[in-house]
Amino acid sequence: MSSFRATALGITWRTLHNFLGNPALLLPSLVFPLFFFTAFAGGLSTVSHVPGFDFRSGYTAFQFVFVLIQSAAFGGVFTGFGIARDFETGLGRRFMLAARHRSAIVAGYALAAAGRWLFTALVLTVVALVAGMQIDGGGVDLFGLYGLALIMNLAAALWAAGVALRIRSIQGGPLMQIPVFLVLFMAPVYLPLHLLTGWIHVVASVNPATALLAAGRGFISGQPADVALAFLAAAGLALLFSIWARGGMRRAERAG
Amino acid sequence: MTQPEGIEVERLVREFRKGPRAVDGIDLEVAPGEIYGFLGPNGAGKSTTVHMLTTLLPPTSGTARVAGYDVVREGPRVRAHIGAALQEAALDPFLTGAEHMRLQTTMHGLPKAERLERSRELLARVGLTEAADRKVGGYSGGMKRRLDLALALVHRPRILFLDEPTTGLDVQSRTALWDEVARLARDDGVTVFLTTQYLEEADALADRVGIIDHGHLVAEGTPSELKAQIGRPTVEAIPRSPADIERMATVLERFGEPAGAAPKGASVRLRGGESDLAEVVRALDAEGIAVEHLQLHAPSLDDVFLAKTGRSLEGAGAEQPEGSPGTPDDSAAASRSESVAA
Numbered sequence: 001m002s003s004f005r006a007t008a009l010g011i012t013w014r015t016l017h018n019f020l021g022n023p024a025l026l027l028p029s030l031v032f033p034l035f036f037f038t039a040f041a042g043g044l045s046t047v048s049h050v051p052g053f054d055f056r057s058g059y060t061a062f063q064f065v066f067v068l069i070q071s072a073a074f075g076g077v078f079t080g081f082g083i084a085r086d087f088e089t090g091l092g093r094r095f096m097l098a099a100r101h102r103s104a105i106v107a108g109y110a111l112a113a114a115g116r117w118l119f120t121a122l123v124l125t126v127v128a129l130v131a132g133m134q135i136d137g138g139g140v141d142l143f144g145l146y147g148l149a150l151i152m153n154l155a156a157a158l159w160a161a162g163v164a165l166r167i168r169s170i171q172g173g174p175l176m177q178i179p180v181f182l183v184l185f186m187a188p189v190y191l192p193l194h195l196l197t198g199w200i201h202v203v204a205s206v207n208p209a210t211a212l213l214a215a216g217r218g219f220i221s222g223q224p225a226d227v228a229l230a231f232l233a234a235a236g237l238a239l240l241f242s243i244w245a246r247g248g249m250r251r252a253e254r255a256g
Numbered sequence: 257m258t259q260p261e262g263i264e265v266e267r268l269v270r271e272f273r274k275g276p277r278a279v280d281g282i283d284l285e286v287a288p289g290e291i292y293g294f295l296g297p298n299g300a301g302k303s304t305t306v307h308m309l310t311t312l313l314p315p316t317s318g319t320a321r322v323a324g325y326d327v328v329r330e331g332p333r334v335r336a337h338i339g340a341a342l343q344e345a346a347l348d349p350f351l352t353g354a355e356h357m358r359l360q361t362t363m364h365g366l367p368k369a370e371r372l373e374r375s376r377e378l379l380a381r382v383g384l385t386e387a388a389d390r391k392v393g394g395y396s397g398g399m400k401r402r403l404d405l406a407l408a409l410v411h412r413p414r415i416l417f418l419d420e421p422t423t424g425l426d427v428q429s430r431t432a433l434w435d436e437v438a439r440l441a442r443d444d445g446v447t448v449f450l451t452t453q454y455l456e457e458a459d460a461l462a463d464r465v466g467i468i469d470h471g472h473l474v475a476e477g478t479p480s481e482l483k484a485q486i487g488r489p490t491v492e493a494i495p496r497s498p499a500d501i502e503r504m505a506t507v508l509e510r511f512g513e514p515a516g517a518a519p520k521g522a523s524v525r526l527r528g529g530e531s532d533l534a535e536v537v538r539a540l541d542a543e544g545i546a547v548e549h550l551q552l553h554a555p556s557l558d559d560v561f562l563a564k565t566g567r568s569l570e571g572a573g574a575e576q577p578e579g580s581p582g583t584p585d586d587s588a589a590a591s592r593s594e595s596v597a598a
Binding site: 006011013017021022089090093095096099100255256 | 310332340342344347358407
């Protein structure tokens with residue numbers, strides 16, 4: 001086994017092992033998306049009666065896409081919390097000592113973030129289907145939807161890793177979370193972009209998350225839209241934040 | 257080039273922003289298979305040196321080669337050849353001992369078939385077989401240290417760094433760890449770089465000792481060489497009858513010059529070293545002086561530290577757990593000779 005792969009797999013195994021074996025880590029990852037889904041799709045379902053709301057798969061599917069992408073992004077951010085905690089407690093040093101290639105440490109955490117999110121996504125999807133969510137897209141469309149969310153999960157994990165490795169303390173948590181929260185909620189969360197007005201419309205029009213939501217909702221309704229733009233935006237963010245995370249690792253190396 | 261299993265350090269410096277030089281130009285060499293004790297008080301620069309040698313911290317200047325590789329340019333190769341147990345055994349409280357071994361063996365890329373066997377072997381060696389399936393959150397400090405040592409050894413490193421491995425341990429755990437470290441060097445030929453603030457630890461384990469203070473290496477040599485630099489042992493005798501004190505002092509002065517106050521008896525620094533002790537006993541006997549108490553004080557590494565830095569090794573004894581080697585009960589090497597201190 002290559003040393004890069006060995007390090008990454010070790011860290012992935014340990015992170016997932018703790019996630020699945022520790023209710024304090026597992027439950028919030030499941031409860032929050034389910035809460036948002038229930039609150040948005042259920043409590044706000046009359047929004048679908050607003051004139052001009054023409055999403056053909058219904059409001060449950062409309063909100064499902066947002067909650068799916070949000071859970072992917074926050075799954076990445078929560079992994080950043082774990083990195084910060086590991087470096088704060090000294091466990092990060094153990095990893096730095098064992099890793100021949102230290103970028104493999106970040107890769108391990110990112111893989112674990114993906115694993116965590118896939119588990120959450122599975123539960124969320126089952127709950128949404130039980131709640132009667134309508135899916136009009138085909139298999140390729142759904143692959144596109146989950147693939148897009150997975151890239152978003154990677155981008156968020158790399159963003160949070162970059163912050164965590166620079167601050168190396170759980171006190172950096174808000175710094176990891178707030179920008180992601182703002183980006184997500186300044187997108188068309190409850191209504192399509194064309195129904196938004198005022199400053200939120202202006203902000204949402206240039207927010208990369210808007211393209212992700214538009215593409216995701218296009219996939220689930222079987223009417224793909226903004227696909228290239230969404231994948232380009234997600235991949236661009238992942239690339240940008242991989243450079244950011246690499247810089248964070250260098251900062252952690254310099255700090256000892 | 258350094259011998260493949262040794263350590264070579266030249267003018268190593270580490271400066272922290274807005275702080276003093278934690279390590280200020282140290283030079284040292286550790287031969288393969290040697291146990292090198294790096295002795296110094298808290299804040300002397302011991303851990304910073306270890307962090308640089310283990311590639312956890314880049315030096316500000318100077319060079320260090322570990323296992324033949326430069327710690328700055330060839331970090332991954334250095335890490336492949338070393339094991340390290342740092343000052344605080346950072347373990348995951350949610351993992352068991354066996355799971356820690358699984359994590360470490362995986363990260364070091366041991367073949368799957370070998371992982372379990374190596375884990376079992378090492379857990380047995382450090383006496384944690386029965387506790388292997390317990391979460392380490394419930395381990396005692398000694399158990400955590402022993403697990404940390406086992407984790408440092410999974411990939412059979414040729415060089416082992418131990419940063420204050422016995423701080424806070426009870427006597428039993430400390431002795432067990434000393435035995436294992438000595439065995440590693442003796443039987444497996446592992447080079448050990450051991451930092452400690454305990455004089456007795458360095459004395460008992462190290463082939464050679466480097467004394468560091470304020471980032472400077474102030475003395476280096478075998479424990480006996482260092483003690484010999486400082487001076488000769490002293491003998492202190494107390495007569496059974498207080499009336500014999502003066503006669504006793506006269507007899508003792510034949511063997512050396514007076515060494516400090518000894519209110520109930522006499523004390524001299526032996527001119528001929530430890531070998532004079534038998535002559536002293538014979539001379540007292542020949543003079544008919546009944547002896548209540550006779551004690552030889554060998555110079556200790558603390559005397560060396562005192563002589564080199566002008567102060568006693570900070571915290572020595574005070575920070576040691578009760579009953580541990582080095583407490584006043586252990587008269588072998590613990591008591592500092594007043595004649596040397598003066």
